[in-house]
Amino acid sequence: MPLPLFPHNRQILLAGALIFLFPAALAACILPFRDPVVCVSAIAALLATAGLILFLLHSAIYDLFPLNHPAFISFAEKEETIILLLDRRAGRICYAGPKAADYFSPSVKTGAAVGLLLDGFSPDDRESLLAELTRVRQGQMSRINEVRLVRPDSIEAWLSIRIDGIRSGGNLKRIVFVCRDVTARREAQLRLVKAREYEVEVGARIQQSLLLGQPDLSYPGLQIGAFSLPSQRIDGDFIDFFSCHNREITDFILGDVMGKGVPAALLGAAARTELMRSRLSNPYNDSLAPLDTIIARAETNLSAQLQRLNSFVTLIYGRVDRPRRLFEFIDCGHTSIIHYDAETRHCWRLKGSSMPLGFTDSQDFRRYIINLNAGDIIFTYSDGITEAVNGEGELFGEERLMHLVRSSAGLSTEELLEKIKRITFAYSAGNFRDDVTGIAIKIEQRKDELETKKETAVFPRKLEALREIRSFSREQVRHSVEGSEESGTDLCDTLELAVGEAASNILRHQQGENGRELTITVRSSLEWIAVTLEYHGNAYDWYKVPDPNVTRYQQSGYGLYLMQSSMDSVTLAEGEDDLLRLVMLKKLPGPGEDL
Structure with a gap:
């Protein structure tokens, strides 16, 4: 059962303070201070009233997360369960459960910096936990991490850590670490691993020889x-x-x-x-x-x-x-x-x-x-x-x-x-x-590196930018191509068509990302030219788009077909944080070759 904001006895105390102490103190203050006893009584009443109200308000705030509730205390003292409560910015520890002292340094206690808690983990595990903290603060679902640390008694332990956010009205109030000691299970698993080592070694030798x-x-x-x-x-x-x-x-x-x-x-x-x-x-x-x-x-x-x-x-x-x-x-x-x-x-x-x-x-x-x-x-x-x-x-x-x-x-x-x-x-x-x-x-870097040219431009995610994008691609291709004027013109037309179709598809089909930009990079050598478009958007499987039926008219569906027909390669890659990259590459003809 959730606790009320003010438990019953605190409501009585607060009512008493407001009904008796505060009016008495106020009346005493209004009277002339001819009698020192009256003066001292008035000041004492005011201080007592203010202190009681502050105490009750502090208790009310404390009860927003009922750490003193018997059910919570019983849960926090369970074997292999460690509870840590952080502020919403993940800067300070608001509460460290009874078991925390068994696993973390003595400095990890209520009021300590969160950095002291993370210092007990290896760099790789610390980075993973920081990433999970960021996910929780951003409102994403938390994931369970199993990490290793050395306890104050120098014994190595494995902890299963889940990080969750406590929210009220959609706002993050606190971040809670729930840790379980899974050392026994991990050690049992590792013993099984060691029991398999000989078989794995023999299998590896056979596979090394044959495959x-x-x-x-x-x-x-x-x-x-x-x-x-x-x-x-x-x-x-x-x-x-x-x-x-x-x-x-x-x-x-x-x-x-x-x-x-x-x-x-x-x-x-x-x-x-x-x-x-x-x-x-x-x-x-x-x-x-x-x-x-x-x-x-x-x-x-x-x-x-x-x-x-x-x-x-x-x-x-x-x-x-x-x-x-x-x-x-x-x-x-x-x-x-x-x-x-x-x-x-x-x-x-x-x-x-x-x-x-x-x-x-x-x-x-x-x-x-x-x-x-x-x-x-x-x-x-x-x-x-x-x-x-x-x-x-x-x-x-x-x-x-x-x-x-x-x-x-x-x-x-x-x-x-x-x-x-x-x-x-x-x-x-x-x-x-x-x-x-x-x-x-x-x-690796080499002294005889192939010389390349590179130009990058950033465009707004608006259809009005298409003309500027086509002009940029044509200009960069013109500067990159060596050869006859005719072949250079043909290549400019080809690249302009491919880049225009790619940019048009991105700007038309990623409507939810208008606030972000489209970055275009043109890189070229004597043997190839590559145009890269990077943007944030929803992952889209271009390879499942069927080729259009060119024997009859259709209103759309030509974009990818035109890009693949114009270029030697069109590669769409997914990155991290919803970042996408489209690379279109065209090999350049050598002397005497057709485009």
Whole structure:
């Protein structure tokens, strides 16, 4: 039962103060102070009345969160339950429960700064808790975090922490930490993990031999690392690396076979071998075979077998062209690729539109291309990472992984992969549902960098800005293109059409974001030109939009078709905080080539 604002005995006291003490004090003050006793009595009555009223008001405020209620005290003293109450700005601790002293330093008490509470956690856990505090203050749903700390008695403990907001009339009043000691459960889980270590080690050795190629450490201008942790003794994840043109161009594959155990491993080995054979059977002589040609040839030989076995293979085939600073990929139903952009310090989810191998007899594979900068990171992974589950049944998820990559961008690829392994392993207590595989590629600065030009402009999110946007794109393309006047004019017209269609779609279909801006960047080299549009908006699956029927008239639906017809690649990526990025890239013709 909720407490009344003023308990019954306090109402009586307040009524008595108002009815008896205050009129008496006021009457005494009006009388002439001829008698010292009367004077002293009047002053004492006034002070007593004011003090009593202040005490009762303080008690009333205190009762807005009934910390003295027997039910609350019983709850706060429960074993393994720690209650901490913060002010609405998360700056001070308003209340520290009885159990807080067992887990936090003696300085964590009522009235102390919240920073003293967070100092007891590791930097990674502290960052996660600060992010949860921000979410709660913004009115979002809180998530359970399991974090580790060292108690005052030097014993390591695991806490499950939930952060919630106490609101009144829609306004945040207090923030409450509810912590439970889950050390016993985590230790039991870790003991089970250790019991599996031998099997996992044997499985890893087998998988390393059959399915997992290792990158060479001597790729010029690139850092490349890879790891894999099988969920069983052996599973179906496979990776491979190829390089050519004096190691300037690097292809990599990350695939995942449906299923587990030996059958999945055998199919993975077959798929890896078929892709290698397809790549080596190159009719293009000294030039590299296009990615879609490589995968289509492999699919022709694999599909019948996969369909007969009721299985399929998801796949990422990527190509890093270091001299040209381009990343090209085909996504066959795999998890997203995470691209960390060192210039903007944003993480993006790159996603393709092709189906897994084995779904159909044949399909048209669509390639996607983005430009890269020094410091960029490409991270490709299996769903075992994002689908890792903690003790509360919550997935690790892509958002946590993107945040982890962005916050660790200064590390080497080996350090980044080790950190991802350590954090996901601790998150799930080593109990992975699926294989955990990852490839990290970092672009290093080189002295012989390809020279590029870059121009950026910011436009209001209004349809009236379309003319200015088209003019900006045409002007930047004109400055970027070398060659004949005719080819330059054709390219300007092509880019202006693509940028105009893209900007028009953004401005027309994101009506709820009129208060924000549209940022357009044009970057070019002697071999390509890329136009990037960044904006806040609702995620939209462009790849599911069907091509228009050009045999009959229709009023709309031509935008994406025109962009894809005009450009060599159109890639829409989702970022953090509802940020979206559209990259349109066009390769420029060499001397004597047609546009």
